Amino acid sequence: MVVDSGAFDGDDDEDDLDALLGAAPPLRTATRKPSSLTQDVREAFAPHGVLSHAADQFRERGGQTEMALAVARTIESGGELVVEAGTGVGKTFSYLVPALLSGERVLLSTATKTLQDQLFGRDLPRLVDALKLPVRTALLKGRASYLCLHRLDLARHDTSPERGSLRTLAKIEQWSKATRTGDLAELPGLDERSPLIPLITSTRDNCLGAQCPQFKPCHVNLARREALAADVVVINHHLFFADLAVRESGMAELLPSVRVVVFDEAHQLNETGVQFLGVQFGTGQALDFARDVLAAGLQHARGLADWTQRVAAVERAARELRLAAGQQWPGAKLRWAGEAPEGLAAAPWQGALNELQQAFEDAGEALATVSEISPDFIRLHERAEQLAERAGRFAQPCALGSVRWVDVGTQLRLIESPLDIAEAVRTRVLKKGASDVDSSGRAWIFTSATLGDDPQLRWFTEPCGLTDAEVLRVQSPFDYAQQASLYVPRAFPRPNDPSHGAQVARLAARGAALLGGKTLVLTTTLRALRTIGDALRQQLDHLDGARRPEVLVQGELPKRVLMDRFRAGDGQGEAGCVLVASASFWEGFDAPGDALQFVVIDKLPFPPPNDPLVEARSQRLEAEGRNAFGDYSLPEAAVALKQGAGRLIRRETDVGVLAICDTRLVTMGYGRRLISALPPMRRLESEADFDAALEALMP
Incomplete structure (x- = not known):
């Protein structure tokens, strides 16, 4: 597992939408006989069917049709379908075509806002036009x-x-x-x-x-109204779970007549869900609240309360809580099983929490006295009550079945999280065992290119509460043995060796110099990211200006700029790029064609054992008599490794080399399981084979 706070796009939408939840307008209704949907789907995917006019160079693929027919059957009968569709299958069309042809109201959820925009702006319009359907579509993101x-x-x-x-x-x-x-x-x-x-x-x-004085022209409200009037609504996982965390009925409360729900890039569901189904409280929230109170108080109610004093009390209490955490490494996660996080004295910690709770309550009392002056004060009073309640909650023991820790940075984040989303999915999404008529017959489709490394895809189905779902695995149509090679250097420092990063940079520079860039280096930590980035620049510095690839390092430029610059490659006749990246670039980064021909992974992406959430999940498995390494750490690494390796071959004409700089892959017994999870690439057994494979790619 590769952890990074920037892996998701961070949509935040937990607002109360009661004003928008009136009767939805009449919807397009299905007129077909249910038994005809699979036949219509089969005809659409035929060599000369409607899809041949919707996609460039379309040709029938057995795996794509197989998935589409499985989706159609699930829509007809209801239930849950989990599909792992390898890269190149064309899973987007496989779920869109039956969903659109069904005539049902559809909710599509993707992992990020970028994928949302692609689905809404490119794929959906193309298919709606090809199928000639009177479909209203809407794009709905979080309010942020x-x-x-x-x-x-x-x-x-x-x-x-x-x-x-x-x-x-x-x-x-x-x-x-x-x-x-x-x-x-x-x-x-x-x-x-x-x-x-x-x-x-x-x-x-x-x-x-x-x-709000701008309530009528509000863009969030406009997007919500359009969603209520649409047949197909595109959202993202963050929005879905944010809504679920606030309202027990989830997105069905916003879209009561949805019968088909599709989660694309579903491998992110569990980690996204636990972010929203837990509780978070931080000193940053306290300081934002203080800033807003001071601004509103001085603007609308100057002299009616001592706003400076109230705000100073909140800021002082937040500062005391930060000081109670002591000197910690930035990014540290402090386990928190007792009264205070590990290594911290309980009395100062609890005292700071109580002081912060009291400061929120005192601010709330002052805000209540001026609530009639401006709507700002009504909302600020509600915030004061919520923040006081959260401070009080973290002064009490952790909830049963959850894990608690503190993220340390310039500010503190106090987090209490469930270990997975299984219970929430069963009871609040699928409503298993409930007598809710509205939830019966609904079709739930979960799909991704990577959902596990075993036939039942337990890595995904168990934490997501989908152990009863139908499971389908569709292999990639790519000829990996001809298109790609895998190299694991034998004479290489161990991953924990101080020289490991420099050796990874040397190997990456070797390929980048031959290929003129076209290289992606994926790291498992931010420390390795910086080490390898600096070393790569030194390694390539000796090349001529026109031949020297540009080294791009995640964090130095916006992610979108990095991706666009890398994809541009050597389009101007100059050397291409080397991109060194971590976390979110292991997936969702798509650079087809000649722009990317060499992918380097620094080490096996095992979940960090000292992460409180990872530790709690492992302890739960051990308590159940299972093996935490075999049942959790190894599948996590296999899925992350598949995601990283998947950056290399994106089209049937792509070619390239994958290098994994971790000797454990060939020296440890579990290495065979990890290699078997990768696409069936040709193995390069020696350094000479590696050099020859790179030279064969040279322009």
Whole structure:
């Protein structure tokens, strides 16, 4: 497992939508006989069927049709279908075609906002046009993706220097007058890391709801209305679970007549779900609350309460909690099984939590006295109560069946999380054992290119509560033995050797120099990312300017810029790029064609054993009499390894070499299991074979 806070796009949508949950408009209804859907799907995928007009160079693929027919059968009969569809199968069309032809109302959930945009902007329109269906589609993201007109107005009148670039704010204001959707993805050049974004978007905490002066033209509300009127709605996993965490009935409360639900890139479901189904509380939240109280108090109720004193109390208590954590490595995760996290004194820690709770309660009392003056105070009072409740919760023992820890950085994040989403999926999504008529007959489709390394895909089905689902595995149509080679260097430092990173950089530089870039280096840690990136630049520095590949390192530029620059490759006749990346680049990074021909993985991506969530999951398995390494750590590594290796071959014409710089793959018994999880690439047994394979790729 590769852990990175940036692996997901971070949609946050936990607001109360009661005002939007009235009767939905009449929907397109299915008129076909249920038994005809599989036949229609079979005809659509035939060599001269409608899909031959919808996709460039379409040709019938047995695996794609097999998956589409399985989806059609599930739609007809209801139930759960889990499909692992190897790269190149064409799984998007395999679930879209039967879903569209069914005439049912459909909810499509993807892993990221980027995939949402691709599905909504490219794949869906193409198919709807080819199938000639009167289908209304809608794109729905979390509120953090939309411009908040009220917050923009507040940012416009705030002259604090930390509020971000005035030039960027001016561009946003100009764009805000022309945009219809308010989707920030439309705004070219806006860095997703910009500190301005939190100031011009809303959260559940600071949204004023129906009391907002901009409620009527609100972009979030517009997107919700369009979703309520649509036949096919594209959301993402973050939005689904954020909604589920706030309302027991989940997305079915927003879209009560949905009968077909598809989760694409479903391998991310469990890790996404536990983020939202747990509880989080942090000193950053406290400081944001204090800032908003001071701004609203001085603007709307100056002199009616001592706002400076109330805010200072919150800030002081947050600072004391941070000090109670002591000096820790940035990024440290402190286990928390007793009264205080490991290594911390209980009395100062509990005292700081109690002081913070009291500061929120005192601020809440002051806000209650001015609640009639402005809707801002009503929402701030609710926030004060919620934050006080969370501070109180973390002063109590951890909930049964959950794990608790503290993430340490400039600020502290206190986290209590379930170990998986199995119970929530069974009881609140699938509603197993419930007498809910609305949930009966619904079809649930879960698909990804990587869902496990065993026939039953237990890595995915067990933590997701899908052990009773039908399971289908469809192999990739690619000829990996002809298209790709696998090299595991035998004479190589062990992964924990201090020289390992430098040797990985040397091997990557060797390939990049021969190929003129076209190299992706995937690391398992941020420390290795920096080490290998620096060493690569030194290794390639001796090459001529025109022949020297550009070394791109994750974190130095926005992710979108890195991907676009790498894909551009040597299109200008110059050397291509070497990209060194971690975490989120192990999946979702697509560079087909000649831009990428060499992938280097620094070491086997086992889950970090000192991570509190990993540790708790392992302990649970051991308590059940199972083997934590064989039943958890090894499958986690196999899935992550498959994801990383999957970056190499994206089309039937792609060719390349994969190098995994971890000798355990060939010296340890479990290495055979990991190799068998990879695509069946040709093995390179010697350094000479490796050099020959690279030279064969040279332009």
